[in-house]
Amino acid sequence: MTEVPARSAGRRTWAHLRNLLPSVDDSRAVRRTWRRDLLAGVTVGIVALPLALGFGISSGAGAEAGLITAIVAGIVAAVFGGSNVQVSGPTGAMVVVLAPIVASHGVGAVALVSVMAGILVLVAGAARLGRAVSFIPWPVIEGFTLGIAVIIFLQQVPALASPELHGASHTNVAVLAWQSLLGADPAYLAWSLGAVAIVAACMLALPRLHPGVPGSLIGILVVTVLSLVLPSPLRVIGELPQTLPAPAVPEWDAATLGALALPAVTVAALAAIESLLSARVAASLADTGPYNPDRELVGQGLASVAAGLFGGMPATGAIARTAVNVRAGGRTRLAAVTHAAVLLAVVLLVARPVGAIPLAALSAVLMITAVRMVHTATVRSILRSTRADAAAFVITAIVTVSVDLIVAVVIGIAVAGVFAIRNLARATGVHREQIAGPPQPGDDRIAIVRLDGPLFFAAADRVADEVASLADVSVVILRMSQIELVDATGARILTEIVQRLERDGVTVLIKGVREGHEELFRTVGVLDALRHHRHLFATLPDAVAHARSHVARAAGREESNG
Incomplete structure (x- = not known):
């Protein structure tokens, strides 16, 4: 009598595992959409280049780590992920988590954390936890996003104020940003602000002339040329690898694993949340086909493991780059793979010129990106909705900036839950x-x-x-x-x-x-x-x-x- 239920359970388990793997259905539409996918992939690759470099530097892992992550994780997540249009790589939210890890454990810990967190995300997908993100209320998500945007913006201030302060360890970005301004080098700050103004003007003005104009790249190019022509004190990216490194397992021991266990859990939780949110947003932008949240976690887990093996950093689905992909016409996984191929071409062909880009130009790109993450109409609608939702939004944003991202999500959910329970109790x-x-x-x-x-x-x-x-x-x-x-x-x-x-x-x-x-x-x-x-x-x-x-x-x- 027990054999039939056992066989039935076994078939269900096998069907679930099969749904987590790539299939022929992933590429059925490529014959119809390959031209648009290739164009969208090139567009996203151009947009992703400065972000990959900037996020790598801001995390403390270095520009090469950002590029490696965008290439390796971008390909792996595109093939194994649960969304047809998701674009993965380093993101601002992950930078916020990685910066204190680098400060406490060194750059070498990033690759190991990436592998550890990737395994956790992979297990979460296999355990069917992909639907868990639906329990996060919308005001908490928006408060989380606002807090991340503030942190990304403030993280750039030390790099603009003085080259000596760039990459300094900190416990609170707002305090460090203020201290950096107080101890700023006036001459260096003037050059930095000039670079920021040029890049910002290009990013804001040029797309109005034509939506396809890559304002960030043009702004970076202008600042780079000016820094080469004029006697500029601005720090530059420096030498980049002209090939991908060979994969290798990061060095580890029991003590190191114990010390990095909690950071790895934090990174895994963030990677899962951000990737699932990005995939869900992408599915609502256009008819890009359904997405499988459990498979998305498996794909993102494998992407972070692969990035760590190549010396990169943890990856997540990137909402901004995914949105660019969808709006540029991307409809299949070919677009995300093409985006990674474009970045690989940069490493193989133009790594040396890219190393001459001033850091201030990348900081400008990240600052404008942070500003664009905040939608004033959304903020107003939440603040005007209900007292409970407004409180959850504000508290989540404040805790994100002042304490920790995951703590902010937990507290935001708790606040929303308390108000929901109170309202439910009043209905009795x-x-x-x-x-x-x-x-x-x-x-x-x-x-x-x-x-x-x-x-x-x-x-x-x-x-x-x-x-x-x-x-x-x-x-x-x-x-x-x-x-x-x-x-x-x-x-x-x-x-x-x-x-x-x-x-x-x-x-x-x-x-x-x-x-x-x-x-x-x-x-x-x-x-x-x-x-x-x-x-x-x-x-x-x-x-x-x-x-x-x-x-x-x-x-x-x-x-x-x-």
Whole structure:
């Protein structure tokens, strides 16, 4: 008898694992869309180049780590991921997490953290945790995004203020940014701000002339040429590798794994959250086909492992680059692979000229990117929505900047949960009803109490207090058919209500227990607390008739005793 369920479970497991792997369906549309995919891939590659360099430098791992990650992780995630249009690589959110890891454990820890976090994300996908991101409320996501944008912007200030402060360790980016400005080199700051102004002007103005103009690359090119022609003090990227390094397992030992365990969990959680959000956003931008969240986690996990083996950094799905891909016409995985191939061509063919780019130009790209991450219309709509959503948004943003990204998400979810529970508790109602039909003698001794909404831990005490406040009654009819959900705490409080009323000489009748609640009421003791098993009724008229009989018998006893 157990063999059939076992075989069925085995088939389901195998079907799930098969859905996590690449299939022929991934490339069916390439014959129709390959031209648009190639063009979109080239476009995204051009956009991704300065971001890969900038994020690599800002993380402390170096520009080459950013490029390697964009190439290796970009290809692996495109092939194994769950989205047809997701573009993966280094992102600003990951930079925020990696910077303190580099400061505490050194650059060498980045590759090992990437492998460790990738394995965790891979396991999460295999364990079918891809749908977990749906539990994160929208205001928390937007607060998280706002906080990341602020951090990315502030991280660039030390690089602009003085070359000596670039890459300095810090515990709070706002404090370090302020300290950097106080100790800034005025001459260097003037050059840096000039570079920022040029790149910002190109990024903001040139796309208005034509949407296809790569404003960031043109701005970087202008600043680079000026820094070569003029006697500029601006620091540059420096020498880049002209080929990909050979893959190798990062050095590790038990002590190192223990020290990096918590950072790896943080990186894995961030990679999973950001990748799933990006894939979900991409699916809403155009008809790009469905995405598989579990497979997306598997693909992103493999991408981070591969990037770590090549000396890169953890990768995630990049919302901005994915959106560029979709809007440029990308519809299959060929576009993301092409984007990685463009970056590989940069490494193989023009690594030396790229090394001459001033860091201030890359900082400018990241600052404008950070500003564009914040949509004022979205912020206004959240702040004007409900008090609970506004609080979750603001608290998440503040904690993201001042404490930690994952802590911010946890606190944001907790705040949203507290407000949701409070609102749910307020939906629980306790109403006293009149007996329908012509009144009869003794009806004033009968109380019909209707319980509405959810009966759970947050509302249980209030329900108990309101029912207990009934006075001068002999029978209480509890109408239960309108209770939408009930938990163990609500059922236990209901048991205590029945027991208290019965001790006070009040007969309790229960009407309309839903089929799904009866087993819980029986297990917790609600039904056992009734004076008689016949005090459970399916219809209100039957309960009222029984209550009237109790009142009549009580009145008869009083007359005989009188």
